[in-house]
Amino acid sequence: MTPLEILAIGILFAGLGFFVAGTVGMLRFPDVFSRLHALTKADNLGLALIALGTALLTADTSVTLKLMLIWFFVVLASATSGHLIARHALRSGQGS
Amino acid sequence: MSTALLYSFGGILLIGVALHRLVLTTDLLRRVVALNVFAAGIASLLIAAAYRGPEAAADPVPHAFVLTGIVVLVSTTAAALALIRRLDDLERSVDHDT
Amino acid sequence: MLLWLVFDLVLIGAIVWLAWAALAARDGFEMIVLFMVLGLFVALAWVRLQAPDVALAEAAVGSGITGALLLKTWRHRRGRAAGDAAADARPSRALGFGVMGLVTVLTGMLAAVLVLIPRPAPSLAETVFANLAVSGVDNPVTAVLLNFRAYDTLLEVVVLFAVVVVVWLLGDAEADRRAPRLGSIFFGFARLVLPVMVLIAGYLLWLGGFAPGGAFQAGAVLGAVGIVLLLGRLYTPTAADRLPARLVFGLGTVGFAGAGLATLALGNAFLGYPPEAAKTWILVIEAMLTVSIAATLAGLFFGAAPSGRPTRESDR
Amino acid sequence: MIWSDPSTMTPEIMTWDLPSLVVILPLLAAVAAFLLPSAAVGIGLGATALVGAASSALAARLLASGPEISHLGGWTVPLGIALRVDGFAALMLVTTAGIGMLVGLAASRSFAAKGATEAPAEERQRLFFWPLWLLLLAGLNALYLSSDVFNIYISLEILGLSAVGLAVLSGKAAALRAGLTYLFAGLLGSLLFLLGVDYLYAATGRVDLASLGAIDEMTPALSMALVLMLAGLAIKTALFPLHFWLPAAHSNATAPASALLSALVVKGSLYVALRLWVDVFAPTAGLGTLIGLLGAGAIVWGSIQAMRVDRLKLLVAYSTVAQIGLICLVFALTDEIGGETAWQGAVYLILAHAAAKSAMFLAVGRIAEHLGHDSLERLHREPLRPGMAQVAFALAAVSLIGLPPSAGFLGKWLLLEGAMRADAWLWVGVMVLGTMLSVAYLMRPISGFLRFDRVEGPVIMPSRLDAADLWPLGLAVVAIAMGLLAATPLSLLAVGSPFVVPEVVP
Known part of the structure; x- marks a missing residue:
């Protein structure tokens, strides 16, 4: 295994850690807002790390570009849907 | 056991779960979802039948069948849901009248 | 190999569990969300089984658009406990066990018969690959859908048209005006994402000639664009849109059937494209289908013949 | 060539x-x-x-x-x-x-x-x-x-x-x-x-x-x-x-x-079932008997329901259940000696039922339009008698019951002949029973049409022939006439019949 591969696998595991943290947060936190907080933040970072690790493993420019695009749009979508869920929860008084 | 057979069994289990709920539920929306799960099971069986190992290219004919089936199913689902909504409006207006 | 087996078992287990959980969920919203997740997992399984074309369609249509339609209906019926298990008549214990027994016998028989099929079973795959070179496209699934079995696809487009007729017969555009507004952040998101989605749809259509993709996937993505437009009130159909809408809904059927009549006029069999120009014929038909499918899916989400005059109010 | x-x-x-x-x-x-x-x-x-x-x-x-x-x-x-x-x-x-x-x-x-x-x-x-x-x-x-x-x-x-x-x-x-x-x-x-x-x-x-x-x-x-x-x-x-x-x-x-x-x-799905059964799959005797038994059940159950309901339209709908059952008896007979005759009978019954039942539903629609209801109980109390619609109903009933010379008679006769050639007396009995039951339930509305003793006031007959009555009447006449003019349909049915050795046409 090359040092690059070891680095990539390390990054992948770090990303996995953030996903686990986000999931635990969603299951354990008490209300909609803090659950959203856990999910959107941790998962976005987790996805970034996994995309980075995969990009290092493939070492292909076009794949790396696609991965970056995927990450960008997921972040955009999760920010918007997070906002919509929070707004709905706030208005309908289901926040807590 | 081959991968195709494994996924076929998964499809059959989906069919079983869907039929079980379909018969027992009286809720219209849940019936629609159960029929959709049933269809997903059938489609999984076809996709599994098309799989011919990691090296060989899969059989494209069942893939085309499933693509067609997906579009047909979303159409029928849309019709069922439109009926449910219309029926709901009518029942609501009857509730208001009385 | 053991790793793959573990992966397969976990994935199949997750799919079956999700199906059970969705159908046994206590409230309707939970049921729909779990069903949508199930669709994504099923799509993942199909990627694993080397069916990326179908997986794409399942994720976009089976999970996405069906989910949107279900959520719309759930919202419409809210307050009437739609989909809630509480609204369900509780079956008696005997009935529950009886049905469970019958279903077990049926699935057992289905599985047993499947095991008895001798393998490798015959298939049409070799015939398809042998004729791929003269079909005009390199993606075998597209070749089956638009050339070898194009008549099936024509009838499938007719199904979409038929359902639009039924939905327009039933729908009530007024009821839809009660839908919630989604606010400025969603508006900004839509403005950023919609052009990209249109681009992706075009890319998928072009890709379908030689790689996973095609008219149905592109149509589904484009249909999602329409749903986002409708949801964000970026576009509100009015009575004036009825005729254009009818035209676009009919475009798929008329275009496809018209192509068939044109081939007859050329002296070929029905839908028998001239071999040297097959690629062009297929691409033109696919382009018409994409637009028609997209409009139909968005129209089904709207759920009625549009009525009323254009409104000037905006919620930006 | x-x-x-x-x-x-x-x-x-x-x-x-x-x-x-x-x-x-x-x-x-x-x-x-x-x-x-x-x-x-x-x-x-x-x-x-x-x-x-x-x-x-x-x-x-x-x-x-x-x-x-x-x-x-x-x-x-x-x-x-x-x-x-x-x-x-x-x-x-x-x-x-x-x-x-x-x-x-x-x-x-x-x-x-x-x-x-x-x-x-x-x-x-x-x-x-x-x-x-x-x-x-x-x-x-x-x-x-x-x-x-x-x-x-x-x-x-x-x-x-x-x-x-x-x-x-x-x-x-x-x-x-x-x-x-x-x-x-x-x-x-x-x-x-x-x-x-x-x-x-x-x-x-x-x-x-x-x-x-x-x-x-x-x-x-x-x-x-x-x-x-x-x-x-x-x-x-x-x-x-x-x-x-x-x-x-x-x-x-x-x-x-x-x-x-x-x-x-x-009939669309029945057509497919019959085609798969006769053209495609090898005969499966047990399954055919099962479908025949379900058909017999349909005849009995559909007829009994048709005798119990109180709406004319519902009666006609239940009659469809019984008639479908009658046609499905053919599944039990196709691999017997008289298979082809029975199959011809079933096909003819499909055609006869299509004509007769569409006539009947249109006629009932006209009757309900005139009377403002389609209650069987009140039929014979109505002073208003929509004559031509009632005639269309009765003519359609003739074909459904299977009285000569209607198309229904010919279909039923061929189906019976097929069963008798195969010595399948059980199915013959079921068909006879079904015919008697269909007489029983169809007589309910027809006797209502013909009774005038409970009418209060003078009986009113529409004097003018309404063009709208022509279509149910026309369909009912078709349901009868197809029995008289059966030669062409039957020779058409023989073209490419699954019971003869298929001839290959390029």
Whole structure:
């Protein structure tokens, strides 16, 4: 295994850690807002790390570009849907 | 056991779960979802039948069948849901009248 | 190999569990969300089984658009406990066990018969690959859908048209005006994402000639664009849109059937494209289908013949 | 064989691809009728007439030169899809277009534009009937010509969706509720059929009927596929005890829609079942007996329900359940000695029932229009007697009961003869019982028509002959006349009959 591969696998595991943290947060936190907080933040970072690790493993420019695009749009979508869920929860008084 | 057979069994289990709920539920929306799960099971069986190992290219004919089936199913689902909504409006207006 | 087996078992287990959980969920919203997740997992399984074309369609249509339609209906019926298990008549214990027994016998028989099929079973795959070179496209699934079995696809487009007729017969555009507004952040998101989605749809259509993709996937993505437009009130159909809408809904059927009549006029069999120009014929038909499918899916989400005059109010 | 090539010696129409045209024409017309609502009536009637003409030309061509196969896209089976026309298919094409024409003429009057006084619901019926009927016609024609199980599945879906649209045309809550049950039943039926297709393809790698028919050995997978497909079709055909959706769906629709649903839609799936049973799969005796027993159950149950209900429309709907059961007796007889005769009888019963039942539903619609209700209890108390509609009902009843010289008589006679040749006295008994039961329930409304002793005040007969009564009357006359003019249909049915050694036509 090359040092690059070891680095990539390390990054992948770090990303996995953030996903686990986000999931635990969603299951354990008490209300909609803090659950959203856990999910959107941790998962976005987790996805970034996994995309980075995969990009290092493939070492292909076009794949790396696609991965970056995927990450960008997921972040955009999760920010918007997070906002919509929070707004709905706030208005309908289901926040807590 | 081959991968195709494994996924076929998964499809059959989906069919079983869907039929079980379909018969027992009286809720219209849940019936629609159960029929959709049933269809997903059938489609999984076809996709599994098309799989011919990691090296060989899969059989494209069942893939085309499933693509067609997906579009047909979303159409029928849309019709069922439109009926449910219309029926709901009518029942609501009857509730208001009385 | 053991790793793959573990992966397969976990994935199949997750799919079956999700199906059970969705159908046994206590409230309707939970049921729909779990069903949508199930669709994504099923799509993942199909990627694993080397069916990326179908997986794409399942994720976009089976999970996405069906989910949107279900959520719309759930919202419409809210307050009437739609989909809630509480609204369900509780079956008696005997009935529950009886049905469970019958279903077990049926699935057992289905599985047993499947095991008895001798393998490798015959298939049409070799015939398809042998004729791929003269079909005009390199993606075998597209070749089956638009050339070898194009008549099936024509009838499938007719199904979409038929359902639009039924939905327009039933729908009530007024009821839809009660839908919630989604606010400025969603508006900004839509403005950023919609052009990209249109681009992706075009890319998928072009890709379908030689790689996973095609008219149905592109149509589904484009249909999602329409749903986002409708949801964000970026576009509100009015009575004036009825005729254009009818035209676009009919475009798929008329275009496809018209192509068939044109081939007859050329002296070929029905839908028998001239071999040297097959690629062009297929691409033109696919382009018409994409637009028609997209409009139909968005129209089904709207759920009625549009009525009323254009409104000037905006919620930006 | 250049001398038998019809294109060298016949007019131009003999070279046209008529099988494709009878599917495409109604499709294009359906879109046109949806696009131009103001011209929908003309488009609908014109397209139906054209399809009828094309079907008749096709039938004439068949009588002259035998069954036809057109390979779509120029691809031969098993890779491509072929449309196959034999006598059975051509007979169904002609009957469907003919009945559709008469029902369409009736509908063009009952859904006529009423100008400013028109309610929104009436406007909807007027606008949407035509695209739905044309889609139904396209679906049925596609089904008749299909020789590919997956293609049958999609055709069934077109049929099912347009049928649901027709069933809910009135927009009333009862019709919508019945329509939703119908949609669920139909969807479950087509999914079961698709599951059968799954097993067929997994086991044989084929979906075209020609390849499937060439397989002699019934493996477990093939048996499973056959059972699943027949179960799905049984739901769609409303074979007892899977008929639960039919009475409500057929009795709550508007009269022209009920006529089409009962005369044509249930026959579509029955046609497929019969074709799979006779053409494709090797005889499976036990399964045939089971279907026959279900048919016997349908006769008894449907008749008893028809004797109990208090609405005329519901009685006619339950009679459909019983009649479907009668036709399904053929499944128990096809592999016996008199198989071909019984099969001819069943086909003739399908045609006879289509004509008689559409006449009956239209007549009931006219009666209900006159009286303002369709309650059986009050029929003989009404001073108003819509004469011609009652005559149409009675004539249709003659064919349904099977009195000579009606088409129903001929069908029943052939079916009986087939059963007697096979010494299948059980089925003979069931048929006799069914005939007696049908007399019993059909006499309920007819005796109501004829009794005047409970009428308070003078009896009023409509003096003028209303043109709207002509269409049910015409259909009823067809249901009788097809018994007298049976030579052509029967010789058409013999073209490409599955019971003789098939002749290959290039």
